[in-house]
Amino acid sequence: MQWNGILANTLTYPFLLKACSCLQMVEMIHTQIEKNGFLGDIFVPNALIDNYSRFGGLGIKAALRLFTVMEHRDVVSWNSMIGGLTKVGELREARKLFDEMPEKSIITWNTVLNGYVKAGEMEEAFQLFESMPQRNIVSWSTLVMGYSKAGDMDMARVLFDEMPVKTSVPWTIIISGYVEKGFTKEAIELYDRMERNGFKLDDGTVISILAACAESGSLAVGLKVHDSIERLKFRCSVAVCNTLVNMYAKCGSLDKAWSVFNGMSKRDVVSWNVMLQGFAMHGHGREALCVFERMKKEGFKPDRVTFIGVLCACSHAGFIDEGIQCFYAMEKDYGIVPEIEHYGCMIDLLGRGERLKEAFMLVNTMPFVPNAVIWGTLLGACRLHGATELAEKVLDHFKLDRMDPGNYSMLANIFAAAGDWDGVATVRLQMKSVGVQKPSGASSIEIDNEVHEFTVFDRSHPNFDSIYGMVHRLAQDLKRVAHPKDATLPVEVGELVI
DNA sequence: TTAGGGTTAG
Numbered sequence A: 001m002q003w004n005g006i007l008a009n010t011l012t013y014p015f016l017l018k019a020c021s022c023l024q025m026v027e028m029i030h031t032q033i034e035k036n037g038f039l040g041d042i043f044v045p046n047a048l049i050d051n052y053s054r055f056g057g058l059g060i061k062a063a064l065r066l067f068t069v070m071e072h073r074d075v076v077s078w079n080s081m082i083g084g085l086t087k088v089g090e091l092r093e094a095r096k097l098f099d100e101m102p103e104k105s106i107i108t109w110n111t112v113l114n115g116y117v118k119a120g121e122m123e124e125a126f127q128l129f130e131s132m133p134q135r136n137i138v139s140w141s142t143l144v145m146g147y148s149k150a151g152d153m154d155m156a157r158v159l160f161d162e163m164p165v166k167t168s169v170p171w172t173i174i175i176s177g178y179v180e181k182g183f184t185k186e187a188i189e190l191y192d193r194m195e196r197n198g199f200k201l202d203d204g205t206v207i208s209i210l211a212a213c214a215e216s217g218s219l220a221v222g223l224k225v226h227d228s229i230e231r232l233k234f235r236c237s238v239a240v241c242n243t244l245v246n247m248y249a250k251c252g253s254l255d256k257a258w259s260v261f262n263g264m265s266k267r268d269v270v271s272w273n274v275m276l277q278g279f280a281m282h283g284h285g286r287e288a289l290c291v292f293e294r295m296k297k298e299g300f301k302p303d304r305v306t307f308i309g310v311l312c313a314c315s316h317a318g319f320i321d322e323g324i325q326c327f328y329a330m331e332k333d334y335g336i337v338p339e340i341e342h343y344g345c346m347i348d349l350l351g352r353g354e355r356l357k358e359a360f361m362l363v364n365t366m367p368f369v370p371n372a373v374i375w376g377t378l379l380g381a382c383r384l385h386g387a388t389e390l391a392e393k394v395l396d397h398f399k400l401d402r403m404d405p406g407n408y409s410m411l412a413n414i415f416a417a418a419g420d421w422d423g424v425a426t427v428r429l430q431m432k433s434v435g436v437q438k439p440s441g442a443s444s445i446e447i448d449n450e451v452h453e454f455t456v457f458d459r460s461h462p463n464f465d466s467i468y469g470m471v472h473r474l475a476q477d478l479k480r481v482a483h484p485k486d487a488t489l490p491v492e493v494g495e496l497v498i
Numbered sequence B: 001t002t003a004g005g006g007t008t009a010g
Helices: A012-018 A023-035 A043-069 A075-087 A091-100 A106-118 A122-131 A137-149 A153-162 A168-180 A184-196 A203-216 A219-231 A238-250 A254-263 A269-281 A285-297 A304-317 A320-332 A340-352 A356-365 A372-385 A388-396 A405-417 A421-433 A464-482
Strands: A442-447 A450-455
Touching: A012 A023, A012 A043, A023 A043, A043 A075, A075 A091, A075 A106, A091 A106, A106 A122, A106 A137, A122 A137, A137 A153, A137 A168, A153 A168, A168 A184, A168 A203, A184 A219, A203 A219, A203 A238, A219 A238, A238 A254, A238 A269, A254 A269, A269 A285, A269 A304, A285 A304, A304 A320, A304 A340, A320 A340, A340 A356, A340 A372, A356 A372, A356 A388, A372 A388, A405 A421
Parallel strands: none
Antiparallel strands: A442 A450
């Protein structure tokens, strides 16, 4: 087979398959392989199974068909098939094959263990782990990972401490776990211990921990990692710098993000995107657009993510017309076809700018079936501007997932904003009758290495009174600045009306 | 063929 002038053979097929970006390409090469009689060499069908498995349910079906007709299978064929099934969530099927498999390798066990862990089935995972004839560092790490993701840091820690041998991977897993769950102190302690034990920093460790910091807003750990990067003169790759910029931006330290960004000797499109997004999410629309301009001037090609940042910046800063212009420019000047996410930004932009009718029209004319997020954005805008009539119209189109708890509460919020308490009651009743429970959203802030979490109706914080008193005063001040005439109206702080 | 990895609207 000729592929870009190269004659494919047993050795090149796996590489060709790896380069496939869609199922059709794999199928095409599969046909060629069969025609040229290369299926007999075990490497080739194994690579086919592996690469079919990358493309969801349809890919798995094709892989299974091939697996079933294979005359010879080796351990890798079985492992790839089982791994593919676990990746698409077909755990039961994977387990069936696992049980049928004549001679399992440790990788087979680890693959199924990973399947249970990814599905959050920790009881099954633990049972399997216990019954393993032998375990290696991957088995232990997988289980630590599972408990860590499930939020059971105690169990994760017990296993971590019991691990006979450690590499930087399990250290990274447990530290990231502590960071994500807000256990800053434990994270820092372990990070110090990891350094003392002589583990050198690597890209994976730094990126994982910083990503966890960005996710949970843990600036303290982020600073710690940045400090050791500088102290140890760790040579930062572009990816590491990007994560660092992102961490500072997400933790609200825009000046630090900006200084790391400006100190980078090499940047890629992601560097620009994280910086732009950082400014945008904190309401610095003008700065975000400046980054966008500079990015173009320095010859970087904006991508789909860039435009999400740009539109978001325009939306949060109230640059409605600039946003509309950018939206049209993205396809015309950059050849990027807007995706549903970009339409979402536009609906948010128009909605926030009180151009609700245009937002509504865009929902109805865009080339996508509106999803719950799109309707939610529009309903949110109706709520923001108290547009009950349009909200009703939206509700006529309310063909979204009835089980999505967020949408019910959004609906209830619109009614509440409009003072329609019967409406609120009806939605609440509906929620009860279909058995929807809304998981409460939480916000958190880190002060002196301690993360404080707040959820609606939760008055358990020891400083509840003074904290909410201050929030109330701030809200009053903001209101006074924004709407001097309404300064005496009651202020809504979350679910509390004070 | 098995464990950790940056950006994506509300």
